Amino acid sequence: MESKLNNIVIVGGSLAGLMHGIMLKRLGHNVHILEQNASSARSGYAAGISAGPHVQEFLKNHDFTKLPYSVDAEGIQLLEKTSKVKRFIKKPYRLTSWTLLYYRLRANFDGLRSDFCSDPPPASESDGKAIFDTGKRVIDVELTDGTVKLRYEDVNRDKDGMLYADFVIGADGANSFIRRKVLPNVQRPYAGYVAFRGTVPQRDVSEETNRIFDGRLSLCNMSKPKNYILLYNIPGEESGSVKPGERVLNYIWYYNVAESSQDFTDIMTDTDGHVHHSMVPTGKLRKEVWDRQTGIGKSVLPKHFVELLEKTKQPFVSAVSDSIVPAASFFDGKLILVGDALSLFRPHVALSTNQGALHCSLLAKVLKGEMSMMQWERKALQYASSTRLSSIVVGNYGQKGLVSFFVSIIKYFLVIIGQKIPGLWPSKL
Ligand SMILES: Cc1cc2nc3c(=O)[nH]c(=O)nc-3n(C[C@H](O)[C@H](O)[C@H](O)COP(=O)(O)OP(=O)(O)OC[C@H]3O[C@@H](n4cnc5c(N)ncnc54)[C@H](O)[C@@H]3O)c2cc1C
Incomplete structure (x- = not known):
């Protein structure tokens, strides 16, 4: 991958999209987030989030407010x-909480002031541009002459627009439009x-x-x-x-x-x-x-x-x-899926936000030349499959009979063993 990408578009400005946006702009890349919500304000997301190890690591490295968060x-x-x-x-x-993390990430990404953070950290001279564009719902994506073309509708003005990008990150959640476009058969049972x-x-x-x-x-x-x-x-x-x-x-x-x-x-x-x-x-x-x-x-x-x-x-x-994808990188590595768009876990193990943070830290390694995009994809898919199954085990223990519980344990261990055998799983990579 090129060392400086001037034009990165992230589809979806929630937790996974924002973590990627912050990491990328601090590496000097220009980042444009397209978010379908008409405004930046978020309320009613009364959800608790467990900040897993990768979220903690992300905040240690990238939350320049240094305010307590947990x-x-x-x-x-x-x-x-x-x-x-x-x-x-x-x-x-x-x-x-979801709301605290959202406003904390916005403070670090584009300096949004809020009751959660009244004094956002200033951007540094080496940062790339950071644009959080509200009311932009992406409605098409394609690869044209080596560039990714995105079409969006402007929710506020009721009109379409177009953007070209060197690299696109689909962070548009469990019902991801980007995923539906590149992998139309993924189910969410x-x-x-x-x-x-x-x-x-x-x-x-x-x-x-x-x-x-x-x-x-x-x-x-x-x-x-x-x-x-x-x-x-x-x-x-x-x-x-x-x-x-x-x-x-x-x-x-x-x-x-x-x-x-x-x-x-x-x-x-x-x-x-x-x-x-x-x-x-x-x-x-x-x-x-x-x-x-x-x-x-x-x-x-x-x-x-x-x-x-x-x-x-x-x-x-x-x-x-829950859901999981068979591949996470498309258009010759110019389009990737991250966060819940890549894999949605049942909530029992509380590791969904952690997954988004892991994708982000692995992508930083790709951009620094420490890992290939193929290795990124393999690690992202391995984490997704094992964590998704571990959450099914916990869910089956709490909600279902012994047979479902034991079957889910066996599936979980088969995947873990498969991942340890080089070249066996995921077989394509
Ligand atoms: C009620 C609830 C409770 C949760 N509890 C936990 C928990 O305890 N622990 C935990 O780790 N995680 C939890 N999660 C999950 C966690 O919030 C997500 O895993 C995390 O936010 C990462 O999600 P994401 O950014 O990938 O996707 P999302 O949060 O779904 O964000 C996707 C974003 O993309 C935008 N978007 C969608 N389509 C388009 C489009 N076509 N164009 C432009 N923008 C688009 C959406 O508006 C949204 O802002 C919970 C989630 C919910 C909803």
């Missing part, structure tokens, strides 16, 4: 129905369960409940029906404060619902009557759906979790699914 936990406690601790697994976690999610500020939660959930991730498995809930503290929603008392309790409750059932259609039908395939966002989940789910919670969950369900103002739900 609430740290010492491990996971497994709770009984009475909220008594059954088991404690010591494993440190750094827990943050439903896992058989949904994830109800919500957050409650610490200040709204009773002292006892705050104490039980403090400093640890809390997990409760239920057998009738089989389902589980996970909860942890994350930075505050308004400005990302990590101070005790200003944090937010964030939970995810996995619940089995057959795709063909009326329950599934009911859950995925929003307040406007629109039936979603993958997520009913915050503010759109119908009250009757949430009241019913809270009622179920009262009979199966420990009372401290029920308190949170009852105090959640804006719950949301996603149908859990």
